[in-house]
Amino acid sequence: MSGRGTDSPDGSRSGERELTCEESLARVYEYLDGELDIGEHEAVKHHLEKCRKCYPHYDFERLFLDYVHELGAEEESRPGLRERVLEMLAAEAG
C-alpha cells in the first residue's frame, strides 16, 4: 500500500496513516473474507469498528455474508437418486 505517513483527509496525522471511510469500505468484503494481510486487516478493523458512519455498513455486510454462508450447509434430496446411483455402481462393478 502506498501513501503511508501522509495526512489523512480528515486532517489527523500519525506515523501510520489512518484509512479514510472510503478506503475502509472499499475493503469491507476482503476484510470480512479474511483476505487482507495482517497490517491492512488491522488498519481496516481499526477504522470500521471505531467509525460511527462506517460501522453500520460493516455490520450489515457481516450479517449478510453470515446469512448467505449458512445456506451453504443445506442438503437437498432428489427422489430416486440413491437407487439410480446404486444401479450405476452395480453396472460398474459388473
Add this chain to the structure above:
Amino acid sequence: MSIPAEQRQREFEGEALIHLDALYGLALRLSGGDEPRAEDLVQEAVLKAYRAWDRFEAGTNCRAWLMTILRNTFINQFRQQKARPSPVEFDQVAERPSSDTLYDADPEGRIFDRMIDDEVIAAIDALPDEFRVAVVLSDLEGLSYQEVAALMGIPVGTVKSRLFRARKRLQERLYDYAVEMGYLK
C-alpha cells in the same frame, strides 16, 4: 493392493453414499438449480470417487473428499463451456440508483431473520454463471479467493470484482423481495 469388489461396494455405500444429499445440494447450487444437470454431476462425481476409492484414506474426511471431486468435475465442464462466449454479460445490466439499497432500507439487517431461504437460493441460482459459481465456491463453500481463482482459471482480482457485483445483485433481489412481501416499505 485392491479391495475385493463386494467389500469395496459395502464400504463405499456406508461411508460415501451417506453424503449423497450434501453432494446433490452443492451440485444444485453450482448448476443454478438445474435438477437433471445436478443429478448428472452427482452421478459422474460418485463414479469417479468409486473408481478412486482405493486411494481414499480411511479415517480422513470423506465428505470433503467427495465435495472436492464434485467441484472439480463441475469446474472441468464449466471451463469447457466457457471456452465459448457467454450469452449474458452481467456488466450490461443497468445498475439501479444507489438510494434504493437494502442497506438504506434496513441498515440493521433485520430482514435476514425474516427471509425465506428458498427466495435467497432462487436469487443465487438466477445469477449469471460466472458470478453464481464464484458466490457458491466462496460464500457457500468457504474457499479462499486464491482457491476460487485457481479453480475458475481467472485472476484473483476478477474473483473479487465478481463477488462484489454478485453480492450487490443478491442484495438488490432481497430488497425487491422484501418490498414485495411487505417487510420493507
